[in-house]
Amino acid sequence: MESANLNKEIASCVKAAVRVRPLSKNEEHDLCQTCVDVQRTTNEIILANSTAFTFDHVFLSETIQEDVYRECVYDMIEGCFQGYSASILAYGQTGSGKTFTMGSGIEYNDPSKEGILPRAIMHIFQRCASYEREAESNGIDLSKCVVSCQFIEIYNENIYDLFNKENIDFRSQKNSDKHVVFENSNGEIAVTNITTRFVTTAQETLDCLKEGALSRTTASTRMNSVSSRSHAIFTVNLQFERVVSSVTTPTANIREQIRAKIHFVDLAGSESLKRTGATGQRAKEGISINSGLLVLGNVISILGDPMKKGAHVPYRDSKLTRLLQDSLGGNSRTLMIACISPVDRDFSETKSTLNYAQRARNIRNRVKVNQDKHSRQIIQLQMEIERLRALVDKNERLPTVEYDQANNSALNQELERIRSYIYTIQRSINETNTVSQTLKQNLETVRDHRQMNDTTFDYDQALNQCLIRSDEIQCRLSRMIDVSNVLRKRSPLSCRRKSRLTSK
DSSP, rough: OOOOOOOEEEEEEEEEEEEEEEHHHHHTTTOOOOOEEETTTTEEEEEETTTTOOSEEEEEETTHHHHIIIIIIIHHHHHHHTTEEEEEEEEEEESSSSSHHHHHSSOOOGGGOHHHHHHHHHHHHHHHHHHHHHHHHTTOOOOOOEEEEEEEEEEETTTEEEEHHHHTOOHHHHHTTTTTEOOOOSOOEEETTOOOESSHHHHOOOHHHHHHHHHSSSOOOOOOOTTOOOOEEEEEEEEEEEEEEOOOOOOOEEEEEEEEEEEEEEOBBBBOOOHHTTHHHHHHHHHHHHHHHHHHHHHHHHTOGGGTTTTTOOOOHHHHHTTTTTTTTSSSSEEEEEEEOOOOGGGGHHHHHHHHHHHHHTTTEEEOOEEEEHHHHHHHHHHHHHHHHHHHHHTTTTTTHHHHHHHHHHHHHHHHHHHHHHHHHHHHHHHHHHHHHHHHHHHHHHHHHTTTOOSOOOOHHHHHHHHHHHHHHHHHHHHHHHHHEEEEEHHHHHHHHHHHHHOO
16 A cells, blocks of 8 residues: 655656667678777776766677666666656767667567567556456455557658558648647646557557557668658656555555656658669658757756756747657656767767766656646645544544543643742732832932931942842842743643643
8 A cells, every 4th residue: 555645756867877888780881990998897888998888788799688787777667667767869970870779669589689668668567457356356446557658750840640540641730730839737748639548468568559659750861771850759648546544544445547658759860862863752851850850959957957957948839849848857757778989080070969868867857656646636635534533533532531530630730830829929029129128218318318418328339239129129029020930921821722632
């Protein structure tokens, strides 16, 4: 049973991982030299034996897909079942292995080659099944987990629905205009008119992924025979019910609806038009890709620079950064996987990618449990009801007669002590008043002697002594009066009122 978490925010830095791809056959044929050294023990990438970059995770070219998933992504998916959203971004130059790592573009017959996305999908449904079995074994009747997915593409700064065949077959400005990015009532970034597929099994979800991936825009360039010409975002929405306990009543069964959203983002590769040999439409696509990535770099630079805290973040400068607003600086646990080439001829692109990823590590997101708004209000009311019910039960169990008798006896003793103290103070006040009157009479006598010019009496000295003594008496009298007033406020009536309030 979970403890109720009423929308508490937790700071979470963006995690950055770097994966080095192996040399391609063409690179081996051309006898290309490597310029990247991976230090797994210190999580460092050393570039050209000079510049060192430190990350949260680093992976050699021979690292298998399962190890990447286990080390980087597994805990993020587990966190979704606590109500925390997650984002996984694959970033790097074209041909650096982003789509292979993400597993969003090609279907492999070898399960060991499956990327992050298919592994995460299977993980989600396995976790849903175990979650429901655990609730059933504990005798808790919970509604089943609800899973849905969406798949969109950003191509030439236009948004397309990869589940809508008509939308894809005729990529046009008119079709793109149907999809507007906006902020919904939960404060999350969403897109209008996007198809949502509700799925009940991992295979059904994988079929949706395959369908959308086949519709994605790709083309052949000099650097990559199957180059992605668009950014793709596959989103899994998870909704489930859980039982929570409050601090005041740990045994109370309070139900709440929890949501989590997982973005899998396969970014198009940054590229040099000269090196890709792109012309015409391919060149236009390359310019659009680089423009979106440039804005992404600006957003990362501002969010990752402590000196620019509070500065304007240009999320709206591109569709890509607007859609990633929750992932970068918002309510999401985020992982950026930077995929790099090890060869020296890609030195410039590799260094740029490493700089991006290192700056991203400085971004602090504000994550919180995604509770349903109405569910959260119901929980607050239920917790208040349980707290009041506990207070009523406690008061009903009190032995009121014995409690009142013991309390009255203690109050009577305290009252007698206060009365005795007041009597002592009053007597001191009377004595002080008598002394004060005597001093005043002496003062008048001194004044009379001065008027008679009696030289045998030291008038000034006597007068000063009398004045000093009178001031001391007045101060003492004032203090005693203050104490007396305070004690009088603690009258038997007020004591009885206090005892009644305490007993209640």
